[in-house]
Amino acid sequence: MNVVLAKTEAAHAKSDIIAVARDRLPGTGKVADLRRQALEAHERLGLPHRRIEDWKYTDLRVLMREVLPLAAAPDAEALKRAAAALKLHAIAGVRKVVLVDGVFAPTLSETSDLGKDINIRTLREALESGDAASQAQLFSPDNSDAMVALNSAMMTDGVVIEVGDNAVIPLPLHIVHIASGAAPAAMFTRSLIRLGKHASATLVESYIGAEGAKAYQVHDSLIVAIGDGARLDHVRLIEDSREAFNISSAVVTLGANAHFNTFGMNTGSLVSRYQAVIAVAGEGSRVETNGVNLLNGRQHADTTLFLDHAVPNCSSREIFRAVVDDRGHSVFQGRIIVRPKAQKTDARMMTRALLLSDEAEADNKPELEIFADDVTCGHGATTGALDESLLFYLRARGLSEKEAQALLIQAFAGEAIEQIANDALRELAISAAQRWLEARG
Amino acid sequence: MSLLEVKNLQVRVEEREILHGLSLTVNPGEVHAIMGPNGSGKSTLSHVIAGKPGYEVTGGEILFKGENLLEMSPDVRSSKGVFLAFQYPVEIPGVATMTFLRTALNAQRKARGESEFSTPDFLKKVRSVAASLNIPQDMLRRGVNVGFSGGEKKRNEILQMALFEPSLCILDEMDSGLDIDALRVAADGVNALRSPDRAMVVITHYQRLLNYIVPDFVHVMSKGKVVKSGGKELALELEASGYAQFEDAA
Numbered sequence: 001m002n003v004v005l006a007k008t009e010a011a012h013a014k015s016d017i018i019a020v021a022r023d024r025l026p027g028t029g030k031v032a033d034l035r036r037q038a039l040e041a042h043e044r045l046g047l048p049h050r051r052i053e054d055w056k057y058t059d060l061r062v063l064m065r066e067v068l069p070l071a072a073a074p075d076a077e078a079l080k081r082a083a084a085a086l087k088l089h090a091i092a093g094v095r096k097v098v099l100v101d102g103v104f105a106p107t108l109s110e111t112s113d114l115g116k117d118i119n120i121r122t123l124r125e126a127l128e129s130g131d132a133a134s135q136a137q138l139f140s141p142d143n144s145d146a147m148v149a150l151n152s153a154m155m156t157d158g159v160v161i162e163v164g165d166n167a168v169i170p171l172p173l174h175i176v177h178i179a180s181g182a183a184p185a186a187m188f189t190r191s192l193i194r195l196g197k198h199a200s201a202t203l204v205e206s207y208i209g210a211e212g213a214k215a216y217q218v219h220d221s222l223i224v225a226i227g228d229g230a231r232l233d234h235v236r237l238i239e240d241s242r243e244a245f246n247i248s249s250a251v252v253t254l255g256a257n258a259h260f261n262t263f264g265m266n267t268g269s270l271v272s273r274y275q276a277v278i279a280v281a282g283e284g285s286r287v288e289t290n291g292v293n294l295l296n297g298r299q300h301a302d303t304t305l306f307l308d309h310a311v312p313n314c315s316s317r318e319i320f321r322a323v324v325d326d327r328g329h330s331v332f333q334g335r336i337i338v339r340p341k342a343q344k345t346d347a348r349m350m351t352r353a354l355l356l357s358d359e360a361e362a363d364n365k366p367e368l369e370i371f372a373d374d375v376t377c378g379h380g381a382t383t384g385a386l387d388e389s390l391l392f393y394l395r396a397r398g399l400s401e402k403e404a405q406a407l408l409i410q411a412f413a414g415e416a417i418e419q420i421a422n423d424a425l426r427e428l429a430i431s432a433a434q435r436w437l438e439a440r441g
Numbered sequence: 442m443s444l445l446e447v448k449n450l451q452v453r454v455e456e457r458e459i460l461h462g463l464s465l466t467v468n469p470g471e472v473h474a475i476m477g478p479n480g481s482g483k484s485t486l487s488h489v490i491a492g493k494p495g496y497e498v499t500g501g502e503i504l505f506k507g508e509n510l511l512e513m514s515p516d517v518r519s520s521k522g523v524f525l526a527f528q529y530p531v532e533i534p535g536v537a538t539m540t541f542l543r544t545a546l547n548a549q550r551k552a553r554g555e556s557e558f559s560t561p562d563f564l565k566k567v568r569s570v571a572a573s574l575n576i577p578q579d580m581l582r583r584g585v586n587v588g589f590s591g592g593e594k595k596r597n598e599i600l601q602m603a604l605f606e607p608s609l610c611i612l613d614e615m616d617s618g619l620d621i622d623a624l625r626v627a628a629d630g631v632n633a634l635r636s637p638d639r640a641m642v643v644i645t646h647y648q649r650l651l652n653y654i655v656p657d658f659v660h661v662m663s664k665g666k667v668v669k670s671g672g673k674e675l676a677l678e679l680e681a682s683g684y685a686q687f688e689d690a691a
Contacts, residue, residue, distance in 0.1 A: 387531075388494070389531050390531050390533055392493050392494065392515065393527065393530070393531045393533070394533075394541075394545070395492075395514065395515040395516045395519070396491050396492070396493075396515050396516075396518075396519055396525055396527075397516075397519055397541075397545040397548075397549075397601065397605075398516050398519040398520050398545050398546075398548040398549035398552065398605070399516055399544065399545060399548050400514075400516050400548065401514075401516075403516075403544070403548055404516075407536055407540075407541070407544060408533070408536070410535070410536075411533065411534065411535025411536045411584075412535065414535045415534075415535055
């Protein structure tokens with residue numbers, strides 16, 4: 001009885017959330033209908049829990065318990081705190097697009113002088129435009145994942161980027177998600193990047209909290225469409241507050257002879273989940289998806305990748321590293337499907353975890369489902385501690401225990417970081433790893 | 442004051458006593474050879490001096506420049522001038538040799554209260570030492586010992602020895618896995634580092650190495666003790682008669 005009652009209350013609570021938020025959610029008509037459907041799906045499913053296979057290791061009913069109310073639109077004070085945080089995490093040589101508490105912040109962004117090759121709008125503009133085509137690409141018809149459905153229902157803002165055919169965008173685009181920390185609240189964002197044929201661009205996504213920001217929730221999603229012969233380099237860095245939640249997803253589609261090089265690093269947040277569905281839909285395409293989790297304290301980070309090879313002659317590489325200290329928990333789930341037509345697929349996945357304490361935990365779940373017979377596919381997973389003989393060698397050469405560990409951890413994470421094709425982005429990941437190591441003491 | 446004084450050292454590994462009261466005194470400028478059959482405890486001695494975990498010292502002491510070495514962590518021993526050239530140098534993928542050398546040298550200098558080397562000074566120093574040891578530049582860019590041949594690994598140990606300028610060098614089976622040409626290059630590198638204020642302890646199973654690195658003293662170990670000490674002629678004697686005569690003496 002109590003359980004049913006509790007669920008009903010939770011459902012009511014969520015309907016209240018959207019009722020309260022309704023006048024702040026952009027879009028009417030068809031958009032509002034799609035939101036309603038998504039919300040119904042989310043309410044039916046509830047928060048994901050351990051009995052749902054994809055969420056087995058990340059039970060949000062235990063870890064997150066509830067979805068916080070929608071964050072207020074940032075006021076002048078919030079923007080000031082965000083600006084200070086932005087300064088600390090500034091990257092040289094990029095074009096910044098900043099979202100504060102889930103809302104586009106024009107004063108902190110650099111969206112002027114874009115040129116003719118690239119078009120950037122806010123999600124709000126796209127949803128309110130009344131343009132059915134651009135609205136359709138922002139909604140997934142699939143509401144089977146409770147958190148993606150919630151994001152569809154609640155998305156308030158984001159960045160919609162369109163790069164024209166043959167355009168080469170030299171300046172990386174940097175979407176910065178900043179939680180101003182005014183109050184514990186949730187932000188719901190969705191962004192899209194679409195690359196025309198033979199276009200190339202670089203996208204960096206950072207998630208940070210302003211000083212004092214604590215238990216906030218980031219609910220984000222990204223839609224990526226890479227046209228024939230196009231290339232996207234992508235890096236995401238989660239450096240959220242150590243009490244924050246970051247629940248993100250990505251849906252990526254590649255055309256023919258397209259190339260997607262993506263890397264994720266997670267050193268922040270208390271609980272994070274990133275699930276990416278990558279559909280290799282055009283022949284001759286390449287995907288490299290790599291990542292590093294550096295965790296300590298009671299941090300929990302879940303990376304769930306689903307690579308879908310539907311056509312012949314494509315390749316994919318996944319290299320994932322987790323370094324887990326204290327009572328941290330790293331989860332890597334990598335699923336590769338090679339469909340019957342996807343002959344000559346070359347798909348490989350290698351995941352390794354390094355446990356620095358007896359209470360650290362790493363779960364690696366590689367899954368290969370191969371329905372074509374002429375393919376090269378492989379996966380490997382290892383978990384272990386730092387090699388004592390290497391530690392002794394370094395200490396015999398004058399490195400303290402911490403210094404020796406740091407050097408070996410850098411080398412271990414480096415195997416994934418090295419896969420970042422763009423030099424500047426690779427440096428970015430290296431410095432994020434160094435910040436984690438320095439904070440470790 | 443002696444550089445190294447090992448007094449009546451008793452060491453256990455997992456309940457088994459390996460060294461049963463070993464004594465050895467080494468003065469600056471001296472080269473000591475320690476010879477003995479497999480299992481006599483030669484490598485154990487080198488590991489205990491360097492501070493490798495897993496050895497329990499149950500008796501005796503080791504003084505280094507008059508200080509109790511056994512109380513120091515391996516990195517402190519290193520910064521104070523103890524250097525072990527490993528029998529089997531480990532491979533460290535992902536750590537470029539150059540990065541490793543600079544990190545180690547600066548860690549030692551920092552521990553001694555000295556300033557860190559600037560990058561240009563460091564590079565100049567490494568390049569000149571590497572050239573003298575026939576170590577190509579591309580080897581320095583690779584991961585530490587990754588894909589190195591046996592000879593290259595040993596040369597990399599000697600490179601570190603030259604760079605860190607320790608006062609005590611322990612060479613653990615430097616000749617193992619080396620052909621005669623590689624051995625000569627390595628030995629030349631070691632000989633170039635002989636100096637009046639540096640001592641060396643050369644651990645070897647075979648006399649051959651001592652043709653290239655000529656010791657001042659030779660000690661024969663058997664069953665965890667030094668059973669005979671003498672001059673360099675002792676090595677030749679061993680070559681002729683083997684270790685069997687000492688097995689009973691132990």
